[in-house]
Amino acid sequence: MTAPAAARPSALPVAELAGTLPAAAVDAVLRAALLEDAPYGDITSQTLIPADARATAVLAARVPGVFSGGEVFAAAMKLTDAGADVELLVADGAAFAAGTPLARVRGNARAVLLAERVALNLVQRMSAIATKTAEFAALVHGTGARITDTRKTTPGLRVLERYAVRCGGGANHRFSLSDAVLAKDNHLAVLTGGDASRLTAVLQDARARLGHTTHFEVEVDSMEQIEPVLAAGVDTIMLDNFSLPELAAGVALVAGRARVEASGNVNLATVAGIAATGVDVISIGGLTHSVAALDLGLDIELEPVPAPDQTAH
Template identity: 75%
Template structure:
């Protein structure tokens, strides 16, 4: 799989890792401090126990560097690449206490990110041959959205808006408050929203029935989300929109349904399951502490 991946923002990754290490070892790793000589050096290999798509190499390296700035990390598999059980994905050599300190944080994040990349790649495979993009949602782990969205891209998926601050996405509850359930007011209300926003702000509107599409389109929105539509109605909805806006399908999307949804001609399929319910991929860190002089033993 070949995907375009921008580097993760280093400062943001550092903040995530710092918080994780402070949570995991608020006053240091008392076990390693009691058992491992301060001068001991360890070599560790990040090894796959099952097949998947790799994500999180930068995060693994940064976690080790945060614990030991002198650690030497070699990433053997790039993000977005597939691997099989038994493959060594990365190797690190550094202070043994530091490697043990960073182990769980580095593993937890790379296991989750690789699981998301692997899940996303499976969804992307199911829509092969169509023009539909598979996109994530805001159903991410609080504090880890940056990493999880990167993992989606590693799997060949696309990103939706990052946060509530990025774009207007008017959903059923918003519209119910604004229109009182009167679809005849949709155009007027949404056109007012468009006039009051900068021209660069993207506007997406969720609809749950075919009759709402024309009034929403008349307001000049950029994307229409067809929520929980049947396949038949998705096809009808795409025909009604006729290229005047992007069409996103949402709701009832899983590995069994996504191919049929893609075949209706929608542009985007948003899938909460890419991030909200993945099982961590089985990766392990095999550590070997180099020989330590007897005088250095605790």
């Protein structure tokens, strides 16, 4: 993996990232994950670890990357031990080298061990997404193209995964089906019954029934669809699986009448060329649906027991 520290463009400032991950959503994810992982408690720790034992654990990077999920790590530890002391050593959105300590927690040993796997699973995934997004963002830096995610997220984890995309310098597409209109090929097939001559009319009718603040985007898969879609007054036109020459021709044809989004066949080898065609947005499902967890570890050390006072009588 290419270390992002050298090439990564500036993402959102830390001040802007702070507080953008809803605490209630984080709590809901963590409670569900802990219920799954320890439905009747952690019998290993309850059997082996004294109830009053204390521990210090350091979240450490085994590989370079971009950090995301500090709040999640802290919340996981505090959910199992409200009195835990969590110190975040690296800010979300910051690049780090292998071996970097990312966070430190001090608390009840059983509680730290109970939260360990849930915290690691989530932070490893979030940091992997941030790292992958940063690699894409670096490759289009200076072109004006925006890297965005899609709805191809892990069920139940969308709020965390999309936050991780922002940590990596990307932006978010519509959060859900309720947020914006995005008419894709299957919608258009149903609407037009295969009659391409009806495309403008059916889209205009749909547009007329929308509120004035609702964004309207339409996906096209051929050059011939661009003008009929633009004639309906859409906000964004998605050019799906277009070749580079087709993308450039599509951007020229749109000529600023709508925002142009490119989708399909986007990877680290193709994204720079796609951005160079002049598109405004490049959406990439792979930011969230196919990343491998970043190698982070939690190194736990029990606090030493004080030696008996030999001078006591």
